Amino acid sequence: MDVIVTxxxxxxxxWSAETTLSISSETDPESLTLPNDIQRVVITFxxxxxxxxxxxxxxxxxxGYSGALRAKGPIISDQYAMARRSxxxxxxxxxxxxxxQPEHDWLFRSNWTAHSYQSRLQxxx
Amino acid sequence: MYQYNGFDxxxxxxxxxxxxxxxxxxxSGALSEEExxxxxxxxxxxxxxHAYMLRVAIPYGTLNSAQMTALASIAExxxxxxxxxxxxxxxQFNWPKxxxxxxxxxxxxEVDMHAIQTSGNTIRNxxxxxxxxxxxxxxxxPRPYAELLRQWSTDHPEFQFMPRKFKIAVSxxxxxxxxxxxxxxxxxxxxxxxxxxxxxIIGGGLGRTPMIGKTLCDFLPKSDLxxxxxxxxxxWNLLGRRDNKYKSRIKIxxxxxxxxxxxxxxxxxxxxxxPQFKGQDQTLLNALKNAFxxxxxxxxxxxxxxxxxxxxxNFKSWVDINTSPHRNxxxxxxxVSLKTPGQTPGDASSAQMRVIADLAKSYSHDxxxxxxxxxxxxxxxxxxxxxxxxxxxxPAGLATANAGLISDIIACPGMDYCALxxxxxxxxxxxxxxxxxxxxxxxxxxxxxxxxxxxxxxxxHHHVGHIGILGLDRAGVENYxxxxxxxxxxxxxxxERAGPGFDASTIVSAIERVVLTYLDLRLSNRETFLQTxxxxxxxxxKEALYPGGNEGxxxx
Amino acid sequence: MPRKSYIKVIxxxxxxxxxxIYLNANGGWxxxxxxxxxxxxxxxxxxxxxxxxxxxSDVVGAYLADFIDADAGPKPAHFREAFRTKGPGNYFxxxxxxxxxxxx
Numbered sequence: 001m002d003v004i005v006t007x008x009x010x011x012x013x014x015w016s017a018e019t020t021l022s023i024s025s026e027t028d029p030e031s032l033t034l035p036n037d038i039q040r041v042v043i044t045f046x047x048x049x050x051x052x053x054x055x056x057x058x059x060x061x062x063x064g065y066s067g068a069l070r071a072k073g074p075i076i077s078d079q080y081a082m083a084r085r086s087x088x089x090x091x092x093x094x095x096x097x098x099x100x101q102p103e104h105d106w107l108f109r110s111n112w113t114a115h116s117y118q119s120r121l122q123x124x125x
Numbered sequence: 126m127y128q129y130n131g132f133d134x135x136x137x138x139x140x141x142x143x144x145x146x147x148x149x150x151x152x153s154g155a156l157s158e159e160e161x162x163x164x165x166x167x168x169x170x171x172x173x174x175h176a177y178m179l180r181v182a183i184p185y186g187t188l189n190s191a192q193m194t195a196l197a198s199i200a201e202x203x204x205x206x207x208x209x210x211x212x213x214x215x216x217q218f219n220w221p222k223x224x225x226x227x228x229x230x231x232x233x234x235e236v237d238m239h240a241i242q243t244s245g246n247t248i249r250n251x252x253x254x255x256x257x258x259x260x261x262x263x264x265x266x267p268r269p270y271a272e273l274l275r276q277w278s279t280d281h282p283e284f285q286f287m288p289r290k291f292k293i294a295v296s297x298x299x300x301x302x303x304x305x306x307x308x309x310x311x312x313x314x315x316x317x318x319x320x321x322x323x324x325x326i327i328g329g330g331l332g333r334t335p336m337i338g339k340t341l342c343d344f345l346p347k348s349d350l351x352x353x354x355x356x357x358x359x360x361w362n363l364l365g366r367r368d369n370k371y372k373s374r375i376k377i378x379x380x381x382x383x384x385x386x387x388x389x390x391x392x393x394x395x396x397x398x399x400p401q402f403k404g405q406d407q408t409l410l411n412a413l414k415n416a417f418x419x420x421x422x423x424x425x426x427x428x429x430x431x432x433x434x435x436x437x438x439n440f441k442s443w444v445d446i447n448t449s450p451h452r453n454x455x456x457x458x459x460x461v462s463l464k465t466p467g468q469t470p471g472d473a474s475s476a477q478m479r480v481i482a483d484l485a486k487s488y489s490h491d492x493x494x495x496x497x498x499x500x501x502x503x504x505x506x507x508x509x510x511x512x513x514x515x516x517x518x519x520p521a522g523l524a525t526a527n528a529g530l531i532s533d534i535i536a537c538p539g540m541d542y543c544a545l546x547x548x549x550x551x552x553x554x555x556x557x558x559x560x561x562x563x564x565x566x567x568x569x570x571x572x573x574x575x576x577x578x579x580x581x582x583x584x585x586h587h588h589v590g591h592i593g594i595l596g597l598d599r600a601g602v603e604n605y606x607x608x609x610x611x612x613x614x615x616x617x618x619x620x621e622r623a624g625p626g627f628d629a630s631t632i633v634s635a636i637e638r639v640v641l642t643y644l645d646l647r648l649s650n651r652e653t654f655l656q657t658x659x660x661x662x663x664x665x666x667k668e669a670l671y672p673g674g675n676e677g678x679x680x681x
Numbered sequence: 682m683p684r685k686s687y688i689k690v691i692x693x694x695x696x697x698x699x700x701x702i703y704l705n706a707n708g709g710w711x712x713x714x715x716x717x718x719x720x721x722x723x724x725x726x727x728x729x730x731x732x733x734x735x736x737x738s739d740v741v742g743a744y745l746a747d748f749i750d751a752d753a754g755p756k757p758a759h760f761r762e763a764f765r766t767k768g769p770g771n772y773f774x775x776x777x778x779x780x781x782x783x784x785x
Binding site for chain 3: 151152154158172173174175176177205207219220221222223224469540541542544546549551552555598601602603
C-alpha cells in the first residue's frame with residue numbers, strides 16, 4: 001500500500017484503480033490527450049533520474065486537465081518541489097521509501113511556491 | 126553587470142540550506158550515494174581521480190573584482206591556493222572536502238556566486254562571447270539574454286533530470302567567439318532589416334560524435350526567446366534517448382529524427398508554451414539591458430600610450446597580440462594569458478587572482494571575463510591605462526603575449542585530475558608550449574589554436590582546434606591522435622583525423638612537423654595555418670606526420 | 682601482459698575528504714595501496730565489493746582495479762591506477778605530498 005505525500009505530509013492512498021488513469025513516462029506527448037471523465041491521473045516514474053514525468057505533467061495541465069494528478073515511483077524528497085511546480089498534486093511512494101525518507105524530509109521541501117524563477121518569469125508584464 | 130536583488134539572494138540562501146541538508150543526510154546515511162549523486166552534481170560537486178572537484182559558475186563568463194577576490198579567498202581557505210578556468214567560462218577547485226562544500230557555497234553567495242547546475246543532467250552555465258559589451262564588431266550585447274536564460278533555467282522543475290546535460294551559448298556578433306555551433310542550442314543575435322532577433326542553432330556538440338549545429342529557426346523574435354528555448358528542451362526531455370548515454374544529446378536526437386520533424390515538434394510545443402509567457406520576462410529583459418549598459422567611459426588623452434608603445438618593444442608586442450578592438454576607439458579589450466609556457470593552461474594562483482582583480486578594479490571599470498580559451502579578459506581598458514596594466518601583470522607572470530598563438534593552448538585537466546580521462550593532457554600542453562618558445566617561432570607562426578582533450582568527451586574542444594589532440598589509452602599506454610583543420614568560429618568545422626596516434630615521447634615532434642609544413646607551404650606570413658590548410662588540404666600534413674604513408678601501420 | 686595474471690584490489694574515495702583509499706585485509710580502508718587486500722579471484726573481489734557498497738557507507742565510487750602481485754606489495758597494473766597512488770603530475774599535491782600509512 002503506497003504512502004501518499006502532500007504539502008501536509010504523509011497520508012494513506014484512497015484511490016481505486018477503476019477511477020484512475022495511469023500514464024507511463026514513455027507516453028508520446030502527441031498522444032497525451034485529456035482523459036474523458038477521469039478526475040484522477042497517475043504518471044509513473046521508473047526511477048528518480050527519469051524526469052520525463054515532470055514534462056508530461058506540465059503538458060497535461062497546459063492542455064486543460066484540472067483533476068487530481070499524482071506522481072508514482074521511487075521519487076526522492078528532494079524532487080517534491082519540482083513535482084508540485086510541474087503540476088502534480090501529490091506523490092505516491094512505497095512503504096520502504098517512506099521509512100528511508102521520513103515525513104520530515106518531504107515537509108522540508110513543501111514550500112514549493114517560494115523561490116520560483118519560472119513563476120516569476122511567467123507573470124504578467 | 127547584473128546585480129542580485131532580494132529574490133536572487135533569497136533563492137540562493139534557500140538553495141544552500143537545501144544542499145547543506147542533503148550533505149548532512151548523505152553523511153548520516155539517510156541518503157545513499159546513488160540518491161545523493163544527482164543532488165551533488167546539480168550543485169556542481171564532482172568526484173574526480175584524487176579528490177572532489179567543485180565547479181563554480183561564472184555566468185556568461187562575467188565577474189567583478191569582489192567576486193574574483195572571493196574566489197582567491199576560497200582557494201586559499203578551502204583548497205590548495207589556486208583555481209582552474211574552464212572551456213565553459215567556469216572555475217574549478219580541485220581539492221574541496223565534502224563537509225566544507227556547504228561553507229564554500231555560503232562564501233560564494235556572499236558575492237552572489239554559486240555552483241548551481243554546473244553539472245548533472247541539467248541546463249548548464251549559459252556561456253557568451255567573452256568580448257560581449259566591448260567588441261567593436263558587436264550587433265548587441267548577448268548577456269542580458271544569457272542572464273534571462275540563466276534565471277529561466279535555474280531550478281526549472283521540469284529540467285533537473287533530463288536525458289543528459291544541456292548547454293546553451295549566446296553570441297552577439299557575426300564573429301562567433303562563443304563556439305555557438307558546437308552547443309546543444311546556439312543563439313546568434315542577427316539583424317533582419319531594422320529588427321534584431323536570433324538565429325537558433327541546435328544539435329551542435331563535440332565528444333564521441335562531433336557535430337556542427339543546424340539552424341532550427343532562421344529568425345526568432347526576441348520576445349519569443351524563452352518559450353522557444355523551453356519548447357526545444359521540453360521536446361528533447363521526452364524524446365532524447367535514456368537507454369544509451371552516448372546517444373542522449375540533442376545532436377543525436379536531431380540526427381535520428383531529422384531537422385523537419387524536430388522543427389514540427391518544437392513549433393507545436395512552442396504554440397502551447399507561448400501563451401504562458403505573459404510579458405514579465407520582457408519587462409525583466411529591459412531591466413537586464415539596463416544592468417548591462419556600458420560603463421561611464423573616461424575621457425583622457427592617449428598620447429602617453431602611443432609613446433610607450435613606440436618605446437617599449439615588449440609592451441608593443443603585448444598590445445599587438447593581447448589586445449582587441451573596442452567599440453570605443455580610446456579603449457582596448459585586454460586578454461590576460463593564463464598560458465605562460467610551462468604552466469598549466471587555465472590555472473591561476475590565488476595571488477594571481479588578487480592581482481588581476483585589483484587591476485580590473487583600477488583599469489577595467491571593475492569588470493572581468495573568463496574566455497572559453499581559459500584566459501581572463503579585461504574588457505574595458507582605456508588606452509592610457511594599458512601601460513600601467515601591463516606593468517601590473519608582468520611581475521605576477523600574467524603578461525605573456527601569446528593570445529591566439531601556438532602556446533595559447535586549450536587543454537582540459539585530463540588524467541592528472543579527471544576520473545573520465547583516458548590520458549594526460551596538461552604535460553602535452555606544457556611541452557608543446559615550451560618547445561615552440563625554444564624554437565622562437567611563435568610570432569612568426571601567427572594565429573594557431575591547439576586544443577587538447579584527455580578523452581573522447583572533448584572538454585578541451587579538440588575537434589574544433591586548428592590542430593586538435595585527443596589523448597587515448599592504447600594497450601595501456603597513452604596515445605595521442607591528431608586532428609587538423611578544426612574551427613570554433615562562425616566557419617565552424619570539425620577537424621579531420623590525421624591518422625594513427627603518437628605516444629607521449631613523439632607527439633611534440635609530430636606537432637612540430639605539422640607546423641613546419643605550414644611554414645613551408647604558406648603563401649605569405651599573412652596566410653594563417655587554417656587558411657593554408659583549407660587551401661592545400663590534409664595530404665601534405667599527413668605526409669609530414671607519416672613519411673612514406675601509414676596504411677597498415679600501427680601507432681607510432 | 683595477459684589479464685589473468687592481474688590481481689584485484691578494491692579502491693574508492695573517502696566520503697568526506699575525497700582521498701583515494703583501498704580496502705585492506707581487516708575490512709577497513711587504507712590510504713596506502715601497498716596495504717590493499719589482494720583478491721586472486723574475480724568473484725571473491727566482486728563479492729567483497731558488493732559487501733563494501735551494500736549499505737550507505739563512508740566511501741564513494743568503489744570499484745575493482747587491476748593490480749600486479751609484486752614482492753613489495755600490490756602494484757598498479759595501469760597508469761591510471763598509478764596516478765591514483767601518487768596525485769597529479771603538474772603540482773606536488775595529493776598523496777605524493779602527504780604522509781603514508783595513514784588509515785582512513
